[in-house]
Amino acid sequence: MKTFFPENTSSRDLHHIMLGTVIPRPIAFVSTIDSKGIKNLAPFSYFNAVSSLPPKMMFSISRKSDGSKKDTLINIENTGECVINMVNQDMVRQMTIAGFGFDSEVDEFSKSGLNTINSELIKTPGVMESPVRYECKLDRIIELGVQPGECSIVLCDVVCIHVDENIMEDNKIKQEKTNIIGRLGGTQYIKINKENIFSALQNRKTVPVGFDNLPKSILQSEILTGNEIAEIAGLDSLPSKEEIETDYSSFKQFDLDTLHYFAQMEIKEGNIRPAAAILMVGEYLL
Numbered sequence: 001m002k003t004f005f006p007e008n009t010s011s012r013d014l015h016h017i018m019l020g021t022v023i024p025r026p027i028a029f030v031s032t033i034d035s036k037g038i039k040n041l042a043p044f045s046y047f048n049a050v051s052s053l054p055p056k057m058m059f060s061i062s063r064k065s066d067g068s069k070k071d072t073l074i075n076i077e078n079t080g081e082c083v084i085n086m087v088n089q090d091m092v093r094q095m096t097i098a099g100f101g102f103d104s105e106v107d108e109f110s111k112s113g114l115n116t117i118n119s120e121l122i123k124t125p126g127v128m129e130s131p132v133r134y135e136c137k138l139d140r141i142i143e144l145g146v147q148p149g150e151c152s153i154v155l156c157d158v159v160c161i162h163v164d165e166n167i168m169e170d171n172k173i174k175q176e177k178t179n180i181i182g183r184l185g186g187t188q189y190i191k192i193n194k195e196n197i198f199s200a201l202q203n204r205k206t207v208p209v210g211f212d213n214l215p216k217s218i219l220q221s222e223i224l225t226g227n228e229i230a231e232i233a234g235l236d237s238l239p240s241k242e243e244i245e246t247d248y249s250s251f252k253q254f255d256l257d258t259l260h261y262f263a264q265m266e267i268k269e270g271n272i273r274p275a276a277a278i279l280m281v282g283e284y285l286l
């Protein structure tokens with residue numbers, strides 16, 4: 001492990017480490033209007049939903065290289081509102097155009113070729129092409145610094161949400177249909193699709209056994225991975241000695257590693273209890 005202390009690390013390196021490792025980051029594509037009504041659009045990936053009850057979101061806006069405020073921050077301070085538009089893969093290049101530092105009187109909707117759509121509860125329009133739009137009112141701005149690169153955190157109340165029905169089924173969001181993208185470091189992005197979504201399930205109705213209650217023969221396995229051992233630790237109980245003697249005695253002809261290979265195959269098939277039983281043969285019968 002390489003260790004970094006912020007006080008001895010350049011801001012450039014800190015930026016590089018944090019953007020490259022806190023990944024993927026969602027992107028708030030924020031639309032605002034200025035006091036003259038000029039529309040503004042810019043992406044921010046220091047962004048997240050921070051509360052569902054009440055629904056709140058935050059994103060962070062850094063100061064420009066001369067220490068001045070970005071247009072988005074000025075506009076939100078003036079109007080107290082914004083729309084957070086989610087970005088899908090179909091609009092990613094248009095989003096990067098809007099991310100260019102145009103002068104404040106430039107309308108980034110026109111520059112990026114994206115269309116406006118009126119909001120329900122606020123004056124600021126959203127991005128028509130976006131699959132999900134959050135109409136927001138400003139809760140507060142937390143200023144972390146005023147020097148170049150230093151950030152202000154914008155905390156918003158979500159007052160209205162629009163979701164494209166094409167990404168829903170039976171009133172539920174189908175995540176693989178959203179096509180929403182996340183930001184990695186530099187110019188790289190990641191898309192959400194069926195191939196890269198997986199489940200990590202823990203039964204929440206029963207108390208998991210936990211690693212601390214597993215026998216050493218399982219914990220010190222040369223075969224099983226941490227995730228595989230966690231499948232066993234996630235069960236609500238381990239098979240009893242009687243269960244093993246009755247149903248699994250034929251397994252005692254195998255050595256420990258072979259038992260662990262068998263158990264691993266069962267885990268891969270999702271047969272966690274039989275896997276636990278095979279592993280416990282090593283404990284009770286060898």
Ligand SMILES: Cc1cc2nc3c(=O)[nH]c(=O)nc-3n(C[C@H](O)[C@H](O)[C@H](O)COP(=O)(O)O)c2cc1C
Pocket residue numbers: 027040041042043044045046047060061062063070071072073095096098099100101102183
């Ligand atoms: C994908 C992406 C993510 C970005 N994330 C941030 C961010 O979290 N904070 C920030 O200050 N700037 C971020 N930027 C840069 C701003 O979008 C850029 O400075 C923009 O010009 C600000 O526009 P404005 O002056 O109209 O507010 C990001 C740019 C891109 C392309």
